[in-house]
Amino acid sequence: MGFVYHIGRYFLLLRHTFHLPEKSKLFFKQVVHEMNAQGVNSLGIVAVMSLFMGAVITLQTAFNIDNPLIPQSTIGFATANSMILEFSPTIISLILAGKIGSNIASEIGTMRISEQIDALEIMGINPASYLILPKITAAMLINPFIVIISMGLGIFGGYAAGMFTGVVAQNDFIDGILLDFRPFNVVYALIKCIIFAFIITSISGYQGYYSNGGSLEVGQSSTRAVVFSSIVIVLFNLILTKLLLQ
Amino acid sequence: MIKLLNVCKSFEGRQVLKNISITFEAGKTNLIIGKSGSGKTVMMKSMVGLHEIDSGEIIFGEHSFSKMSFKERKEVRKEIGMVFQGGALFDSYNVEENVMFPLSVFTELTTKEKKDRVNFCLDRVNLVNVGHLFPSEISGGMKKRVSIARAIAMNPKYLFCDEPNSGLDPQTSIVIDNLIHEITQEFNITTIINTHDMNSVMEIGDKIVYIHKGERWWEGDSQSILTTNNEEVVDFVYASKYMKQMRKI
Numbered sequence: 001m002g003f004v005y006h007i008g009r010y011f012l013l014l015r016h017t018f019h020l021p022e023k024s025k026l027f028f029k030q031v032v033h034e035m036n037a038q039g040v041n042s043l044g045i046v047a048v049m050s051l052f053m054g055a056v057i058t059l060q061t062a063f064n065i066d067n068p069l070i071p072q073s074t075i076g077f078a079t080a081n082s083m084i085l086e087f088s089p090t091i092i093s094l095i096l097a098g099k100i101g102s103n104i105a106s107e108i109g110t111m112r113i114s115e116q117i118d119a120l121e122i123m124g125i126n127p128a129s130y131l132i133l134p135k136i137t138a139a140m141l142i143n144p145f146i147v148i149i150s151m152g153l154g155i156f157g158g159y160a161a162g163m164f165t166g167v168v169a170q171n172d173f174i175d176g177i178l179l180d181f182r183p184f185n186v187v188y189a190l191i192k193c194i195i196f197a198f199i200i201t202s203i204s205g206y207q208g209y210y211s212n213g214g215s216l217e218v219g220q221s222s223t224r225a226v227v228f229s230s231i232v233i234v235l236f237n238l239i240l241t242k243l244l245l246q
Numbered sequence: 247m248i249k250l251l252n253v254c255k256s257f258e259g260r261q262v263l264k265n266i267s268i269t270f271e272a273g274k275t276n277l278i279i280g281k282s283g284s285g286k287t288v289m290m291k292s293m294v295g296l297h298e299i300d301s302g303e304i305i306f307g308e309h310s311f312s313k314m315s316f317k318e319r320k321e322v323r324k325e326i327g328m329v330f331q332g333g334a335l336f337d338s339y340n341v342e343e344n345v346m347f348p349l350s351v352f353t354e355l356t357t358k359e360k361k362d363r364v365n366f367c368l369d370r371v372n373l374v375n376v377g378h379l380f381p382s383e384i385s386g387g388m389k390k391r392v393s394i395a396r397a398i399a400m401n402p403k404y405l406f407c408d409e410p411n412s413g414l415d416p417q418t419s420i421v422i423d424n425l426i427h428e429i430t431q432e433f434n435i436t437t438i439i440n441t442h443d444m445n446s447v448m449e450i451g452d453k454i455v456y457i458h459k460g461e462r463w464w465e466g467d468s469q470s471i472l473t474t475n476n477e478e479v480v481d482f483v484y485a486s487k488y489m490k491q492m493r494k495i
């Protein structure tokens with residue numbers, strides 16, 4: 001009963017969220033602010049994660065290929081494809097679920113318990129649309145760029161790791177990246193990350209919006225925001241992969 | 247004028263408001279008093295539609311608020327100002343932006359006109375040179391004042407204040423009380439204040455309603471409350487030993 005209740009209330013909230021903003025100028029300002037707060041401020045952690053993931057994939061692949069019949073370019077191929085297909089869109093989204101998700105849930109949750117949401121409603125503003133819509137919009141716009149940056153940095157991390165440790169020759173690595181390069185893989189990754197952006201922001205917005213009680217409960221809803229967005233992300237990762245890569 | 251007709255409200259089967267009927271007149275400072283947990287906040291939030299009532303009717307002026315659609319309510323809400331117990335200032339905006347917020351959303355005023363209006367409102371609550379500060383940087387009393395300034399920014403016809411002086415020292419409380427009282431008369435607002443502060447009752451109560459366990463228990467003014475024989479009200483008014491002795495005299 002609890003599960004069905006939450007699903008129903010989540011979709012009801014979404015219905016209130018997707019309302020035309022009171023003033024488009026204000027909405028635009030909020031979206032820019034959110035893109036900065038969620039996206040630009042996440043670049044640091046995304047860069048570090050991507051560089052190291054790329055480097056590790058390269059080293060692991062090299063370590064596992066000891067058969068001289070398998071060409072060295074496989075290492076570049078494996079790194080590029082792992083980053084593009086899975087690590088950049090999914091792992092980075094999971095990291096963003098932790099960072100952005102908890103942030104959104106605690107921000108909106110605090111607004112709920114300190115009656116700021118009531119104050120908005122009294123003024124005749126639709127609080128769901130005013131608070132959640134700019135966050136969803138901003139994340140869906142900026143996350144593809146973050147993921148593309150992550151792909152680039154991941155592949156570069158692999159290249160650098162190969163160069164410094166000498167496990168793979170530079171031109172072999174680059175040959176591997178270009179070998180059988182499929183632009184659709186990038187499209188698939190971007191579709192995934194846009195849907196994940198929606199999942200993270202809407203679920204976290206929901207958790208924050210229906211916080212009640214005090215700061216303890218806000219902490220709990222922020223934890224729930226991260227847990228539920230992560231679970232829904234891995235679930236949709238499977239569904240989308242089945243739908244798009246067949 | 248605001249009218250409540252047979253308003254009932256319950257949460258999960260527990261009745262919090264029991265068949266309440268009251269009339270609040272314009273230009274008057276109406277006080278709702280009662281013990282903590284008696285239902286004052288629920289009653290106020292029901293009046294402005296933050297809680298949906300189970301039965302009864304709430305009437306603003308001529309129009310039944312409880313029967314309005316979301317769109318119609320929105321129009322009425324533009325005439326409502328509300329001061330929440332904790333202030334409910336927007337944390338991410340500074341004082342000036344907080345007061346300007348309703349103006350930015352609902353009016354087409356130029357930046358200069360908005361700033362003038364903000365300064366007028368801040369001036370009215372005796373705040374100067376604090377526009378750039380954030381809610382976390384100002385005292386409780388100042389938060390209440392900013393909250394009042396924000397509530398009057400749109401020239402409301404109706405002003406709701408939930409415990410405007412809880413958590414304030416007695417002197418600041420009196421300042422806040424008088425401020426609300428003056429603004430009420432100055433702009434002919436229908437003001438409703440929740441409080442459990444006897445000082446406010448004596449100072450500014452044009453009309454006083456006593457709520458007990460979700461019922462409208464007693465109604466009167468700051469004179470009749472001292473002489474009533476209603477037991478609950480007497481207990482509330484003369485809560486302290488000191489006050490009880492005063493009554494004997």
Ligand SMILES: Nc1ncnc2c1ncn2[C@@H]1O[C@H](COP(=O)(O)OP(=O)(O)O)[C@@H](O)[C@H]1O
Binds near residue numbers: 280287288
């Ligand atoms: N959202 C709610 N859900 C369930 N019960 C509530 C809710 N809000 C208030 N109550 C209950 O209603 C009663 C009256 O509360 P309230 O109006 O806040 O009292 P007060 O007179 O101190 O403002 C309390 O017993 C409280 O527990």
Ligand SMILES: [Mg+2]
Binds near residue numbers: 409
């Ligand atoms: Mg209360």
